[in-house]
Amino acid sequence: MKNTKYDIQKGLTFVELMVTISIIFVTSLIVAASYPSIQKELAIYRTAHKIAQDLRRAQTAAMSASCSSCQIIFDINQKTFYQVLGELVNLEKGVEFTSLFPTSHLTISFSPPNPTTFINDATSGSEAEITITNGIRSKTVKINNAGRIQIE
Numbered sequence: 001m002k003n004t005k006y007d008i009q010k011g012l013t014f015v016e017l018m019v020t021i022s023i024i025f026v027t028s029l030i031v032a033a034s035y036p037s038i039q040k041e042l043a044i045y046r047t048a049h050k051i052a053q054d055l056r057r058a059q060t061a062a063m064s065a066s067c068s069s070c071q072i073i074f075d076i077n078q079k080t081f082y083q084v085l086g087e088l089v090n091l092e093k094g095v096e097f098t099s100l101f102p103t104s105h106l107t108i109s110f111s112p113p114n115p116t117t118f119i120n121d122a123t124s125g126s127e128a129e130i131t132i133t134n135g136i137r138s139k140t141v142k143i144n145n146a147g148r149i150q151i152e
Helices: 014-063
Strands: 070-075 081-084 087-090 096-101 105-111 116-119 127-133 138-144 149-151
Touching: 014 070, 014 081, 014 105, 014 127, 014 138, 014 149, 070 096, 096 105, 105 127, 116 138
Parallel strands: none
Antiparallel strands: 070 081, 070 105, 081 087, 096 127, 105 116, 127 138, 138 149
């Protein structure tokens, strides 16, 4: 007895094949068209996390006493790079600093062995904010005198 409902020899019709190819093609066009905006969106997230990672790296260096005063220096006049432990770090293409708080020249230092966190030479009562933008979206990296880092 032949089961016609599940006949393997039938295969795909030309119309079914063309519909499947059309769906794949349209989906590919949508992804390709939005690729530049996706890249810009990811660049701002990567940069914010890179800044937070560099802050943690300086904290770790201070805890291991590999530097006497581990510093990260930000300057609003230098919108595309900052300095970590004596080396320059470039921001991703299209991302720049828009504001620094509390001043336009921000120095965050970690002093061993605890490490004690200094924000512009103050050890208490202050919080630093580093705001970056890619022209579409902004992110803010915050650090307080206790050394707590957060991204908003």
